[in-house]
Amino acid sequence: MLRRLPISPPADNTGLKRVLGAGSLMALGVGATIGAGLFSLTGIAAGSNAGPAVVISFALAAVACAFAGLCYGELAGMLPSAGSAYVYAYATLGELAGWIIGWDLVLEYTVGASAVSVSWARYMRSLLDGWGIHLAPRLMASPFEVVGMRNGQPVHGLANLPAVFIIMALSVLLMRGISESARMNTVVVVIKLAVIAAVIGCGLPYIRVENYTPFIPPNTGTFGQYGLSGILRAAGTVFFAYLGFDAVSTVAQETRNPGRDMPIGLMGSLVICTGVYITFSFVLTGLVNYHDMIGDAAPVATAIDHTPFDWLKPLVKLGVVCGFLSVILVLLLGQSRIFFAMARDGLLPPLFGRVHAGWGTPVACHLFFMALTGALAAFLPIEQLAHMTSIGTLLAFVIVCVGVMVLRVREPERPRAFRVPGGRVIPIAGIVCCLVMMVSLDGLTWLRLVGWLAVGMVVYAAYGLRHSRLGRVIPAMRHER
Template identity: 40%
Template sequence: MSSFKKFFKKKDINLNPNTNQSEFKRVLGPVDLIMMGIGAIIGAGIFVVTGNAASTVAGPAVILSFLIAGLCCMASGLCYGELSTMIPLSGGAYTYNYVIFGEIAAWLIGSLAVVGYIMVVALVASGWSGYLVSTLESFGFSLDYRFSNPFGSIIKLENGNELIGILNVPATGLVLTTAIVLYFGIELSAIINAIVVTVKMTVLSMFIAIGIFNVDCSNWRPFIPENTGEWGIFGISGILSGAALVLTAFNGYDAVACAAQETKNPQRDLPIGIIGSLIISAITYMLCALVLTGLVNYKDLNVAQPIALAVTKMGMPWFAIIIKLGAVIGLSSVVLITTYVIVRILFAMVEDCLLPKFLGKCHAKYKTPHILTIIVSSLIIIVTNFLELSYLVQLSNICIILITISVCLATILGRKIYPNIKREFKCPGMPIIPGSCIMMLLYLLLTMPDKNVYWQISLVIFFLLVIYIVSINKRKEIK
């Protein structure tokens, strides 16, 4: 087979799980998968993005932004649900692209997923570090700022002095702890994630239940602030811009699809996990946004800790501490599940001979890809401590958007290429639902505020293509 044809060689849709994949323990049920999805989705979005979107573009109507974004993600979630029952193998979007579009598309999507998710974990770990330091200060403990910020970063103190960051010790500790948990197996990871998600949802439920009785309805007027004359800044267009801004707050449900090889009944349980976690997360986001904008005027919400600010305005400093603790706990689950996803995507690429075989070795006792776990965690620590993270936010968002678009396209094309393949779950409203999702995602891509990000993602894709072309003749054929 020529190299050109191999670019588009497709994975056999009827391929049985290979030896290494069958070593995984099938221990996850629908509740575990829903918990996994919630653990990955609800994090920085609820604790940071809500206030920013309300303050800068949508006002109190940010709840409608969450509704639109939630419907968009639900559409892509339905696509994930169909593909997960049609192709019940690990790897998520990477594997789906391999089956539908071929090897080169799979390589690009898998690589972009790894790059994007490593950035996401690094960003969340840094945010977690900030919340932890703030929480400790609430109890009278202080950590030297040089050891809670990336290497070389400049920290301006209130007295005007400056410090130079040495190492983000809390973030590094979180990533190392996550690596240890994943090293010892999916059962332990699922138990810890379930505990973390329970605590996180309890804290957010308390915020909604207590906050709803303290709202000032005048903060909801005007519900849709008048447009400033610029597209996307308040008014109806502001709601759409808000939807684009909060869309990535729903990222994480694809973690469920990556757990196919460890799910007891993937054809039945994967769609339940994906759709269930999305519905619960969307309702939680909308209720929190409603209460948040009722407690604090939307103009004052562009702060790092909007929910903590809202609780403080209620005259409950003790509850503000609980909210910070909830953020610390909640963000840790995002790091855990997203790291798990990265490892499983790379494992699938190893099994398909796109990466060196030794990387996919599973631990004899714990049945986990321990080598990949160590490598991925090390890369996250490097990115967290030695790269400027602020400019990576949009780049990671673009990676995630491109991945989601590919899944929607794969669902539409999969119906035509494999019309007779059994699907335990089918995306309704084909092709309108996935098509609408694609249009929304393209809108988000076109409205990125920093246009330099287009050059950045182009360079990343070019670099990945060079790696693929150089290595293509050295890899073995997939059996």
């Protein structure tokens, strides 16, 4: 369980194609990051936790991301492999740590993609209704959701087919090739950034300064409800909005020059997303008093009501739909690459470690997650899917920062295409920031994480421990000696 992957570049016989550059990586990061977090979490965090000081919460989350991102950049240059934090943990801290992080991130990506697809279906239905196109309500809701009444009895949904459709469509696109997916993602990112810029530009003149007073509302006596603890709780909440940041590193093995392009892609996407989040949350809390955002599922629509621009509403819906498309795309991409890397290491069945000869993608991984993610989206309501929060990403960031320090001690002379400046200062700062935000999250979130990891340990003991490729190699080497 403590055996480690060798610190060396992966072989190029995996079948994955190295076609991505720094620009494509930044677009992937922005595509996965700017979505549900911008249009929903901003209002939730402001209304329930931080008030107008939610802008500080976004900045704090970004600082933690920056520390971790620099560490990701160093490890990606040394280990330009599919799998992201899973591979880094496996190579630095051992197989068990790698399995825990890989298992954790797979769940987070899967549930996240399902939840976002359900949100996408809701906004798409609203757009279609505005265009006079009406679909059967029972085919747009899960069996747990009531869509109407018949003879005094509630009528429940059958399945959320639009959510299943978008997952299938994007999975097929991903199976066809990474370059085609990256081009589609870039177009979508440009559209949604243009819409966000329109909302910010039109909202600025109608900001009410009194909505910023008090900028940091006094704490109510409960941890996380305003005050400094509220800012911290909000930072942990909005960290989910930075999930796409981690997804960038999952395509290191498909990057032309990982040592140079990966740090640029990671930090570039972080800078763009942080600027958008802070500006957008500043405008949002200026247009709408934070008290009015409590329980508001669509705070952006509420904010637009405080401007005279009715034409902005359909434009925002279009931006949300495009934003969710790119988020789903990159989440599906990230989870398949982590699963692929785990299978190549023997911790999962070999079927998931094969690459299509013509398309250069792990088709079995995409088909598996298309079925799993689609089933979750079809039959579970978003309220249950949304229970997965940012704790898994924070845990992965901690492991990556620890991995950098371990390698600095274990192999200080090994060449590094990119080196985190400041010695141990930045890795330690990243660990502290992420741990503080993890502690600020509620107990139920921790319980879900522990439960899922317990299931993962059963799977590892039943299959991964016995079939590990490294576990077979090491005894063979000892036998030869």
